[in-house]
Amino acid sequence: SGPVWFAPSKQIVFQGGELNPDDVIQFLSPIQGIVYMSEQAVATALKLEAARYRNSSSAIPAGVLRQTGGEPLSAQELADLAAAFNAARETNQTAALNEFVQYTETLTSPDKMLLIDSAEFQAMEMARLCNIPPYLAGISVGSYSYQSSAESRMDLWTFGVRAYADCIAGTLSQNNVLPNGTYVEFDVEDYLKGEYSMSDYREDNTNEPVPNGIL
Structure with missing residues (x-):
């Protein structure tokens, strides 16, 4: 097997009904989904977690009493000895x-x-598949240089989010979605700088709430 590349679908079915593809906005990510690119790695991670779950309920004896001589003891006598x-x-x-x-x-x-x-190795493998540095997923990678919170946010945006964000922004900026000359982009400057709060969100959000409370 190998990469499974997708193109805009010409047949879309939703809740049993067929939709007109011209009325549907399709987001085609430049990154293939991990369920298509890395089936074996995902299956290995699931089987490994299942094995760890089984082993967690197994009692491990601290030691074994072994009879090295004399008259052989019965099963009951061995249990009583232990x-x-x-x-x-x-x-x-x-x-x-x-x-x-x-x-x-x-x-x-x-x-x-x-x-x-094995679990740590597989966790690092899944982090690589998701295009994020392992430390962002809480995986120990040994000694590494000091990483500030701003640098961590930049790494998360660059490696984990930007490809999908660019896909969303690029798709919504096409002429079949918005008027010519209009484009969509994500405002991530405050996030990358760490300068954001609920008060800023309330000031920036000028939408009036609808009766059911949803903006």
């Missing part, structure tokens, strides 16, 4: 075993059971 060992550990700091029983710690740790390394 229960007595656990009860003794709750009240005593020192354990005592004879030469026929050996205690071995389990090598499985919670981070291995929860597949921490």
